[in-house]
Amino acid sequence: MHGLALARDLKALTATLIVIGSDAAAYAGIADLAVPLAMVDDAAGSADAVLPVQIFAFATAVGRKRNPDAPVNLSKVMIF
DSSP states (O other), X not given: OHHHHHHHHHHHTTXXXXXXXXXXXXXXXXXXXXXXXXXXXXXXXXXXXXXXXXXXXXXXXXXXXXXXXSOTTOOSOOOO
């Protein structure tokens, strides 16, 4: 799984890792918080599920006086 490798890499950079999704249990030993959530089939339902997480991430970055448009340790290209 590429996701598990990415999660391990993020933890190596001392990131706080929250995993939300149908396979969140697979990340239980890596993530700081793993929240199992059944994924919604239609696009509108998926957007509804993701929006609160994006708002949380934005508010956290701003609260820490970080620029959410220029995250640290994140490149524009990911190679798997």
